[in-house]
Amino acid sequence: MSLYHETAAILTAAGPNATHGGSLKSRIFKDKSLKSPPAQVYALALETSKWSAILKEVVEASDLLKHERKLTPALSLLLVHDLLLSKSGIALPATHGLRVSIERHKARLNSEFVRARIRRKCATLDALRTQVEIEARGGCPVHPRWIRVNTLKSTVEEQLATTFKGWEVVESVAEVIKAADAFDGQGKKGKKVIHIDGHIPNLIAACPGVADFTKTEAYKSGKIILQDKASCFPAYLLDPRPERDGDVMDTCAAPGNKTTHLAAIVHSRGTTTIFAFEKDPHRAKTLQKMVKTAGSDTFTVVNAGKDFLKVNPSDAKYRNVGALLLDPSCSGSGIVGRDDAPTLHLPSAPSSSSSSSSTINTKANPKGKQNNNKRKSPPTTTTTETQEPPAKVLIDDDGVAIPVSSQADLEARIASLASFQLTLLQHAMSFPAAKRITYSTCSIHAGENENVVLRALASDVAKRRGWRVLKRQEQVEGMRRWDVRGEAEAMTLEEGEVRDAVIRAYYRDDGRGVMGFFVAGFVRDGTIDDPVYLDDGVEQQQEGEEEEQEDPEGPFVRDEQGQIVRDENGIPTLKSTGKKAVDLKELEGDEESSVEYRIEGQEEEDEEEPYQRDGKGNIVRDDEGLPVLKEGRSDESEEEEEGGEDGDEWGGFDD
Numbered sequence: 001m002s003l004y005h006e007t008a009a010i011l012t013a014a015g016p017n018a019t020h021g022g023s024l025k026s027r028i029f030k031d032k033s034l035k036s037p038p039a040q041v042y043a044l045a046l047e048t049s050k051w052s053a054i055l056k057e058v059v060e061a062s063d064l065l066k067h068e069r070k071l072t073p074a075l076s077l078l079l080v081h082d083l084l085l086s087k088s089g090i091a092l093p094a095t096h097g098l099r100v101s102i103e104r105h106k107a108r109l110n111s112e113f114v115r116a117r118i119r120r121k122c123a124t125l126d127a128l129r130t131q132v133e134i135e136a137r138g139g140c141p142v143h144p145r146w147i148r149v150n151t152l153k154s155t156v157e158e159q160l161a162t163t164f165k166g167w168e169v170v171e172s173v174a175e176v177i178k179a180a181d182a183f184d185g186q187g188k189k190g191k192k193v194i195h196i197d198g199h200i201p202n203l204i205a206a207c208p209g210v211a212d213f214t215k216t217e218a219y220k221s222g223k224i225i226l227q228d229k230a231s232c233f234p235a236y237l238l239d240p241r242p243e244r245d246g247d248v249m250d251t252c253a254a255p256g257n258k259t260t261h262l263a264a265i266v267h268s269r270g271t272t273t274i275f276a277f278e279k280d281p282h283r284a285k286t287l288q289k290m291v292k293t294a295g296s297d298t299f300t301v302v303n304a305g306k307d308f309l310k311v312n313p314s315d316a317k318y319r320n321v322g323a324l325l326l327d328p329s330c331s332g333s334g335i336v337g338r339d340d341a342p343t344l345h346l347p348s349a350p351s352s353s354s355s356s357s358s359t360i361n362t363k364a365n366p367k368g369k370q371n372n373n374k375r376k377s378p379p380t381t382t383t384t385e386t387q388e389p390p391a392k393v394l395i396d397d398d399g400v401a402i403p404v405s406s407q408a409d410l411e412a413r414i415a416s417l418a419s420f421q422l423t424l425l426q427h428a429m430s431f432p433a434a435k436r437i438t439y440s441t442c443s444i445h446a447g448e449n450e451n452v453v454l455r456a457l458a459s460d461v462a463k464r465r466g467w468r469v470l471k472r473q474e475q476v477e478g479m480r481r482w483d484v485r486g487e488a489e490a491m492t493l494e495e496g497e498v499r500d501a502v503i504r505a506y507y508r509d510d511g512r513g514v515m516g517f518f519v520a521g522f523v524r525d526g527t528i529d530d531p532v533y534l535d536d537g538v539e540q541q542q543e544g545e546e547e548e549q550e551d552p553e554g555p556f557v558r559d560e561q562g563q564i565v566r567d568e569n570g571i572p573t574l575k576s577t578g579k580k581a582v583d584l585k586e587l588e589g590d591e592e593s594s595v596e597y598r599i600e601g602q603e604e605e606d607e608e609e610p611y612q613r614d615g616k617g618n619i620v621r622d623d624e625g626l627p628v629l630k631e632g633r634s635d636e637s638e639e640e641e642e643g644g645e646d647g648d649e650w651g652g653f654d655d
């Protein structure tokens with residue numbers, strides 16, 4: 001099968017993967033039966049789809065399908081696209097039947113193409129290209145290519161001199177976005193411009209579509225990582241500092257963008273261990289690979305296939321975990337770039353009436369807007385004016401497709417995700433040494449974001465352990481300056497501080513160039529409910545805890561009237577032991593401030609009680625009024641013997 005037949009089959013969903021969902025890109029790259037290079041199939045399918053509204057006019061006006069009965073509508077679009085718009089023309093031998101069937105109509109096709117351009121009021125082909133690009137996005141903003149320089153292996157300076165050699169550095173993300181729609185006069189789209197981000201350190205925004213960074217040495221060796229700006233917020237906001245926070249945990253880690261970002265941050269600040277958990281064994285392999293490529297495998301422990309919820313916070317291994325990053329599975333409603341192909345407009349076949357020409361929905365979200373979880377069916381469904389609209393599906397960020405047939409379905413799905421997210425967050429809050437947590441999603445729904453934060457703050461574990469939101473003024477500098485904050489509708493006026501503390505990002509035409517995202521930070525002072533753990537992970541009472549649990553009525557047994565019960569010598573009985581206590585201060589008359597006592601029957605320490613006492617407990621004194629030592633010596637001799645500076649103390653003892 002030729003490139004054109006295979007691409008036509010994919011576009012019209014007649015290929016072997018017709019029943020599989022997912023984006024156009026993933027359907028092509030997962031199709032193992034393809035003979036042509038997937039990248040070539042994808043580029044042809046995508047570009048032809050973008051141009052299909054114009055190409056359809058050209059094919060119909062030139063009566064191509066009437067004259068060439070063997071051509072299908074999809075094949076005609078693909079071949080005419082390459083004839084008119086590809087620099088190298090149709091990628092078939094000159095004598096190939098398909099190529100011949102198109103090229104014999106070259107003059108007519110060219111003149112119809114010029115007419116179509118003029119109808120669109122475009123003076124040049126480049127102007128038409130720009131118009132097509134904008135239309136193909138369906139009003140969607142351009143998304144820059146965000147590149148994080150991995151400081152474990154490189155620096156921004158080094159990347160400017162190598163990967164971005166010859167690129168112009170511009171002042172704003174908006175300029176990078178603007179450059180994306182520019183053409184160079186030879187059909188090449190975009191300009192080599194970059195911007196060094198002002199919020200996240202070591203982050204670069206590059207004009208999309210100009211270069212394939214995955215082919216660069218820097219990408220392959222882990223010097224650069226392709227990561228959206230908003231996805232860099234959690235590790236940056238967590239701001240882990242080994243000296244203050246000890247070890248770090250990434251609880252839901254694959255593919256590892258945030259784990260490796262954490263690694264780069266902590267490495268520059270000291271020595272620490274990063275514990276990364278990933279429940280899905282397959283995704284965990286990607287995580288392991290990414291951690292190794294990024295050069296953080298020496299201090300990152302990847303727990304592959306391990307469920308974070310099953311991790312025992314009391315495990316001694318985690319006794320020093322002071323900072324946790326929680327980026328759980330979510331609805332993925334903020335993700336951009338999945339709906340990667342515009343609608344395909346097919347020319348009408350000669351036998352069909354002009355009103356029944358079909359369009360093929362090649363993407364899940366035809367408007368190309370942020371996934372509002374009201375996605376249309378996977379892009380395998382052909383829609384025509386006479387067909388029923390397809391059922392909706394919600395594809396979460398783990399790639400799971402969930403049918404959503406009503407608003408109630410959507411709400412139920414969000415509620416179930418939110419309950420799972422809240423459980424994870426509360427589990428993170430229970431780690432003994434934890435003092436900082438970030439919680440993030442790539443969802444735009446308040447149910448998974450602000451609401452989870454408010455519910456977590458109201459939970460028992462948060463109250464018991466003193467967790468609160470990390471206020472805006474306490475946040476790391478770049479996040480403090482980020483001015484898109486929590487959704488007002490999701491919070492009451494009293495929750496205003498939380499609203500200003502949480503961070504949002506939207507996929508919008510606002511010059512920021514980010515995906516839909518949410519992140520919140522939590523902190524606690526760590527003075528309450530901090531158990532101490534033995535090496536085997538068994539919880540132990542903290543030193544001094546017993547004294548803290550003071551009995552408001554004091555340590556002595558009291559009678560019904562509340563009076564301390566004493567024996568004939570005035571000695572009270574201890575509640576804790578049931579034995580008599582001799583309280584030295586009490587014997588001196590200060591009944592209620594009794595703190596120093598000895599227990600009857602216990603060995604008395606001579607150093608504390610060196611003097612002889614009479615039957616009533618009074619100190620025995622000699623003629624000069626000096627207390628008599630138990631050995632029958634006077635206090636003076638003790639002073640001499642000790643020869644210590646403290647002798648005055650003894651000398652000053654006055655009963």
Ligand SMILES: C[S@@+](CC[C@H](N)C(=O)[O-])C[C@H]1O[C@@H](n2cnc3c(N)ncnc32)[C@H](O)[C@@H]1O
Pocket residue numbers: 231251252253254255256257258259277278279280283306307308309327328329330397398
């Ligand atoms: C949103 S993705 C994480 C993306 C990742 N933080 C990054 O930036 O590259 C969520 C991940 O959490 C994993 N996951 C979900 N529940 C989990 C659990 N209970 N324990 C560990 N991993 C979990 C999913 O398999 C998925 O790979």
